[in-house]
Amino acid sequence: MATYFTSDMHFGHTNIIRFCDRPFDDVGHMNARLAELWNDTVSDDDTVWVLGDVALGALDDSLTWIGRLTGHKILVPGNHDRCWVGDRALGRGTPEARAERREKARARYLAAGFAEIHDDPGRFPIAGSEAAVSHFPFSGDSHGEDRYVEHRPEDDGGWVLHGHVHDTWRQRDRQLNVGVDAWGGRPVAVDRLAALIADGPRDLEPLTWDLPAGLSRP
Incomplete structure (x- = not known):
């Protein structure tokens, strides 16, 4: 039994392909590849912490992908999740x-x-x-100026596991972005995150998306 972290799948969100330069020509291909990479990584006995922004678009259709994913799934809602405490509705x-x-x-x-x-x-x-767990990092954003400041964890000198910033970084100082755009589309094992913490604060760029053999970016 292993533990994984991930975030920001954005199932059903067509525009995220353009916003984050995801290597898919349409949302159907993106959804299917995200599910394939998840199920290739996670077993039924594993636990996955999903740090927010699961699905957009037609939500009833987008959320159906969650039932196709293996493992014990725990959600920490993000700003695009309808169940987030900060949702205006x-x-x-x-x-x-x-x-x-x-x-x-x-x-x-x-x-x-x-x-x-x-x-x-x-x-x-x-x-x-112990690391803080949140959809949001201590600081930084994929849209320039920091948003949702009141919902961010306090930087107490420790580490934070987070999402929200997509392909802006994989690691920035003591902030570890577990989002799919930073880890080739896959959930990341807690052991890999522990190794990064052991190596200390630094900056790391996102990994490239994991594509099937022989398939190039559209």
């Missing part, structure tokens, strides 16, 4: 109406195949220490 109306919308949103993701949803997972034991 959850913040309107009476407290009762907000709570009802929140539960309905969470139910959609659980029904799609997530076993657990952790709004604030706190810290994860890794490399003899």
Whole structure:
């Protein structure tokens, strides 16, 4: 039984292909390759922490891909997930109406195949220490100026496992981006992240996407 981290799959999101220069000619190919890479990496006995931004587009269709993925799946919602605590649609109306919308949103993701949803997972034991776990890094963004500052973890001098920045970096100082755009489309094993922490703070570029033999970028 192994533990993996990943984030920012963006199932069903056509524009992410252009935004992040993903090597696919349409969203159907992207969805299928993401699922193939996941299932080639993760066994049914493994656990995968998904640090947000699972699916966009027609959500009911996009979320069906979660049920096709192996392993015990834990979601830490990101800013594009409808069950995220900061989602504007959850913040309107009476407290009762907000709570009802929140539960309905969470139910959609659980029904799609997530076993657990952790709004604030706190810290994860890794490399003899503990790292913060969040959709967001301490600082930095894929859109220039930092967004959602109030939802970011506090930099206490330790490490953070995060998503959100897509192909901006794989590692920046003590920030480890576990997103698919940084790891060739695959979830990354906790042992690989522990090795990076053991090597200390530095900057690393994203890995190239893992494509089938003989297939080049479109």
